[in-house]
Amino acid sequence: MTASPSALPVVELWCRDVISCLQATFGSVLRHAGHDPLDVLGLHWEFRHKPGDVRSEEFYYPCATPGDLAASLAPHHPVSSAWHQADELDRPLDALADELSRGRLVIAAVDNFHLPFRPAFGDVHAAHLLVVYGIDEHNVHVSDAMPPDFAGPIPVADFLRSWSSANPTDVQDAFFSDSRIDRRYLTVDVGAEFPTLDRALLAKALDHSLELFHGPSHGDRTGLAGLGEFLDEVLKAAETADSATVRDVYPFGWGMQAQSGLHGELLRTWGLREDVPAVREAGRLVETVAHKWTGLRVCAAHGHPEPEAAAKELARHANALRQAYESAVDGLAEARSAL
Template identity: 40%
Template sequence: MTIASTVGTTVRPPRWNGAAGTYPQWYEDPLSCLQTTLGSVLLEHGLRPVDVLGQSCEFVFAPDDVMCEEFYRPVQSSRGVAGDLCPYHDVESAWTTGSTADDLIALIDEHSGVIVAVDNYYLPFRPAYQDVHAAHLVVVPAWRRTPDGDVEFYVSDVQPPAFQGWLSAEHLVASWTSGNPSDTQDVFFSSREIGGRVLTTKVRQPPEEPTTEQVVRALRGNLERWDNGVAGPTDRLWAGRSGLRRFVDHLSDQSADPASLRPAYTFGWSMQAQAFLHGRFARERAFRTDDAPLAAVAASADRVVSAWSNVRLLCAHAANVPEISELIRRRGEELLHAYEQLAVDWRLALSREWTDVR
């Protein structure tokens, strides 16, 4: 795709400005728009998303957060949500806001493209257009002016049915500044104002094949966070084994109130997606190196994914489930056991001598 010279210029050479074809997109079915948009940005920088996003796997929960967005994930570090998802790489992000097309143009120019929060209700390419309010993320890497002087933004949305192309500023700004009111058709991802939010990213990591040293570092870091997580009464975040135990107790305590269980569906998506990517990373590495302990890690990560499916769907449909209290406790214990087995396989993988066979 060729873009006219009226496309916005940037302070430094853009990573992608439309002159080299379509924007790189990356999608895996269990992932939310948080992972797919960030993965697409990593791909744009020449990195394999699975190699970067797949090294980390953890449990972390912020009990006081509002969890009604597809892209929700508790923020842990000063490097933002991108740094939390990629703790072993030089990646970071920050949320900022704007309200006009000019604000968005300035952010694109400064950051060579951005990830934009939107309400699907106002996007003509989404099935929810003019029907359902729901929070979502898209990548917006460029802008231009038409011959008539109107502003258009290039939008990349890999979530099915998938879209990329030019969109009028009218549509994008309406979606980006939406109040995203409560919608009975989507009780999980509506009711929180979009508020002109934009996620800016910095990726300083050069493309490279993960080394044995990096794999060991990731497994050790994952295990340390699992063993040393906290969940005290004054802790903002519940993390690791202690955090998951308290989370399971928390769900059990709330089981009589189905509406209070809904946030677990949203929150659990980010944890489930991370476990899925960790399994993919371990499986691919095991295949390339004929590494049986890493294959066991992959299998355990997959069991975590399945356990999250049970918990999330049960919490989403709790109002229609008989004996919900008993089932919540059972599924929660299964989730805890799945993470414990993953930790066992991390320990086993770390307990032997590693070689750098590729």
């Protein structure tokens, strides 16, 4: 077990309106390591869809680096992560305690149904992430920046129920239930040498994004071509009553929306601070992409039980999203020219 509660680290909460628990937990880990989460998580922008890969978890993300969420979220920084599963049923917390003893925070997958501080407690099953920063004889100390934010102890028994949950199918949440938790957790390695967010690094990141957006789509659906393939598939699914494909828009789109929101904020604030209007305006355009995801995701969420009836509205939101991406990519090119 870890040290007494008085010796526990202070874990700062970090959140933004458009992000999920995935970015929030990684943000807390990065801040704990002394880095600005926005500089790290907001630097990269792309569109990526892996057909058949979407899972019913709030933290689903289509990884460019297989199995490594951190490297996929922040490819321009020395960060990496790995999934693990604690399999010692008699002392499952030992795996987490061992990580904490090395001074590393742990990100644990949990089921909201069993967490006393979540609004879904005792009501709705849903796969979620939170940060574990301490364990003592009676409590597990957790940090959750997603509203309503919470940091503090919860009874060991509650944590174990949440962390070990089967997360069964729940009619109240068609998007994040039906995905076993099974004592999964993430370890995150944060390198010692972090690059400074200057013009050179921003230019490098924009070059990478522009290459991805203008490149061909093969395997993973990437760039503007991949976006078109994805949206065409969704609209065809609606017209042919393919409810499952329409439903997947909601969990899949959250990762793309979150990344767009963070990248847009980074460009807008950096461009304002450094007095580079083209970068500031590119940020505004990328933030527009994030907001257009809301319309498509919410329409798909409400429309998937009867997708044919939602087809017209889905097409409207899909076209708006497509246009927003095209404008934002043009803005990105102008921003790159200004650096």
